[in-house]
Amino acid sequence: MSLDEVKEQPQAIDALTRALKAGQVHHAWLFQGPDGVGKELTALGLAQAMTxxxxxxxxxxxxxxxxxxAKRNHPDVTWVMPEEEFVSRGLAARSDFAGTPSRDIRIEQIRKLQERLAFRALEAPYKLALIVTAHAMNPPAQNALLKTLEEPPKDTILVLISSATDKLLPTIRSRCAKASFGPLSPQFIAQHLMAKKKVEPALAEQIAAMSAGSLSRALELNPKALAHRKELIEQFEALVPGDARGWLALAETMGADRQTAEDALEILQTWNHDVALAQVGGTGLVNVDLQALAVSAGAKVSHANLHRRTVLIDEARNAITQRNGAARLQLERMLVEMFAS
Ligand SMILES: [Zn+2]
Structure with missing residues (x-):
């Protein structure tokens, strides 16, 4: 794997290869763009190129x-990510951490990184720090990192990888050179699924259309998940104002645990977008197989209400992911707000 091979992100790769060729790689980079489009792979490629x-x-x-x-064990390349991310990727065990693995990147992790960067490189000409899901740095961690960005240690390259750069301090963003990553093409994703995962062409195309240009999302979409999505959307569209029993039943299914809730909210948000698109006669729906339902749903809901739903879904998602809100309770609240008035 080298940078040349990340063909699907020409804009970001051009910026990096130009800097490499000129021997002027900025000391801090922000790789920005949606999840699952190759940001981390590119960071890995940059680390290889530099060393x-x-x-x-x-x-x-x-x-x-x-x-x-590539195996994440080069002594001069440090990976920083939330503890929970280390666990979910199998890079660490739950028992490696004193308490519950954190969903934030904490100041202790940034301090540890800074200690490491204070020493000279061991094997390579450079030390690299790759901060995955950089927006997961909590405010003290971001402030601590700012110091490193302002006074970078010698021969050090930092790469911040983020799909939510608005959660980073403006002072952090402004000190980084930017490389922007866009969604991958459905053709590329379908090809990848067929070639690497032996998915049937028709199914591969459907999954690619639903992946919103994210390969990681496409890889999570198996036939069972596709059926589940359809059921969830149909159940949501069957809800009627005043039918509290219906809302509560859906909140119970959607809120079985936090991950299920996050996935369900993601599906509903995408669906909302599809309905809005159908209202204006647009094509290119993510849920391609539910075009007819999107049209009829769009005829039932006002543009303002659709916008309100989007806001409510975001609020519920933030409450669940960032504030550790009880998933089912948040979903109940969201559905009541959507349908009670
Ligand atoms: Zn090499």
Whole structure:
């Protein structure tokens, strides 16, 4: 794997390869764009390019140094992410952490990184820090990192990877060179599913259309998940004002646990977008198989109400993910707000 191989993100790759060729790689980068479109892969490629002894500034992908980076065990490349992310990726065990693994990147993690960066590189000409889901840094962590961005240690490159850059301090954003990543094309995703996952062409196309340009999301969408999505949307559209029993039943299904709730809210938000698109006669719906339902749903709801739903879904999602709100309770509240008035 080298930077050249990330063909689907020409804008970001051009910016990086130009900097590499000129020997002027900025000390801090912000890789911005949706989840699952290659930001982390590109960060890995950049780390290889900066440290590879075989093909300097390019990365060969096969030498010992490049392989260590790919396996996340190069001593000069430090990965920072929320503890929970380490656990969910199998890079750490739950028992490795004193308390419940954190969903934030905490100031202690940034301090540890800073201690590491204060020493010189061990094997490579550079030290790299790759901060995955950088927006998960809580405010004290962001403030601590700001110091490193203002007075970067020698031979250090920081890469902040984020799909929600609005949650980063403006002072952090302004100190980073930017590389922007866009959604991947449905054709690329469908091809990938067929070639690498042996998915049937028709199903691959449907999944690609529903993935919103995110390969990671596409890989999570199996036939069972697709059926579940359809059921959820149909159940949501069957809700009527005044039928409290219906809302509560849906909140119970959607709110079984936090992950289920987050997934369900994601589905509903995408659906909302589809309904809005159907209202103006647009095409390119994410839920391609539910075009007719989107049209009839769009005829039943006002534009203002649709907008309100979007806001309510975002509020519920924030309450569940950021404030540890009880999933089912938040969903009940959201549905009551949508349908009681
Ligand atoms: Zn190499």
């Amino acid at each position: 590879c002894p075989v093909k300097p500034n390019v990365g060969c992908g096969t030498c010992a140094s490049c392989q260590k980076i």
